[in-house]
Amino acid sequence: MTHSRIKPLVAVIATGGTIASERADNGASAPSLSGESLLALLPDLPVDLRPVELMAKDSASLTLAxxxxxxxxxxxxxxxxxxxxxxILHGTDAMEETALFVHLQHGLTKPVVFTGAQFTADHPMADGLSNLGAAVAAAIDPANTGRGVLICFGGRLLPAWGLYKNVSDLADAFRQSRPLENPPSPRLAAALDGIRVDIVAVYPGCDSVHLDASLRADAHGIVLAALGSGNANPRLVEAVRRCADVGVPVVVSSRVPDGLLISSYGGGGGGHDLANAGAIHSSTLRPGQARILLAALVASGATVEEIAKAFADAP
Known part of the structure; x- marks a missing residue:
């Protein structure tokens, strides 16, 4: 008697994004292809595929909900x-945010892989199907379970922690700010309903108007997209003190994409001064992912000490 080998089953969640987009007559691209239609374009694979049609959005329009x-x-x-x-098929504009969100909320018992495309399905350089095929292959490798949530894109398979979109017009789109052997995996499963965390840009000569506006809007936390290794100016240091006085955590990240961030500079507005005023330095996560982690920590009721430990990349 012969026994047929049961194929592994991969569930493919469709959320929209460029991978599902085509250009309309007016020249604008928008998600128009279902997950089922994309899977039908793949060559025969040694797996069974189950499409899950969840939403059809550009990731720039996604909310925390x-x-x-x-x-x-x-x-x-x-x-x-x-x-x-x-x-998970997802747009690239916010892929690193959603991937980190899922990483924070779940202990994995099987591989979870995000993918998408830089070019629309009808583009001469369409890259979606190759990314999708590689992601399916990654999703049936049990060894990937222990790496946390992954992004499979442009020939790379990268953990979600510390990920950022590196380029807007090439297929190899993602990098990590600081690759870690064992990325942190806090289990922060609290829903983020009603949580507001804002990102405030820092630039030479800026004042505290935008940070103060976030306070007035009842933000539960604020991320500074700071300069260099996490630096600002004296006016923002004073604003951070105001946030600390009312219990609103401020996390300092940077507009610089790569490298470890260290709160070392003084001078009245450097990272060292921000830390003395109560800010928490994000050693690895850049502003988009820092916002997701801070929102998850706030929703879970984390203390200031717990927030600081999480952003120090403590495993």
């Missing part, structure tokens, strides 16, 4: 014993 919806869909599939791996 949308990210929560994606995370909840992942949770259901993690609990489904028939599913061997999970792929």
């Amino acid at each position: 949308d990210m929560q919806g994606i995370s909840e869909q992942v949770a259901g599939l993690l609990a489904d014993a028939t599913v061997s791996g999970i792929v």
Whole structure:
């Protein structure tokens, strides 16, 4: 008697993005392809594929509630014993944010892989199907479970922690600010309903108007997209003190994409002065991901000490 080998099952969650987009007659691109239609374009693979049609959005328009919806869909599939791996089709504008969000909320029992495209499905340089095929292959490799949530894109397979979009017009789009052997995996499963965390840009000569506006808007936390290794100026240092006085955590990240961030400079507005005023330095995460981690920590009721430890990349 012969026994047929059961193929692994990969669930593919469609959320929209460039991978699902085509250019309309007016020249604008928008998500128009379903997950099922994209899977039908793949060559024969040694897997079974299950499309999950969740939403059709450009990732620039996603809200924290949308990210929560994606995370909840992942949770259901993690609990489904028939599913061997999970792929999420997602726009690149906010892929690193949603990927980190899912990483923070779940202990993985199977691979979870995000992918997408830089070029629309009808573009001469369309890259979506090659990324999708590689992501499916990554999702059936059990060794990838222990690496946390991954992004498979442009020939790279990268952990979500510390990821950022590196370029807007090439297929090899993502890099890590500081690759870690064992990226932190805090389990922050609290829903982010009603949580507001703002990002405030720092630039030479800026004042505290935008940071103060976030306070007046009842932000639960603020991320500074600071200069260099996390520097600002004396006016922002005073504003950080005001935030600390009312219990609003401020995390300092940087507009510089790569490298370890250290709060070392003084001079009245450097990273050392910001830390003395109560700010928390993000050693690795850049502003977009820092916002996601801070929102998750605030929602979970983390203390200032716990927030500082999380942003220090403590495993």
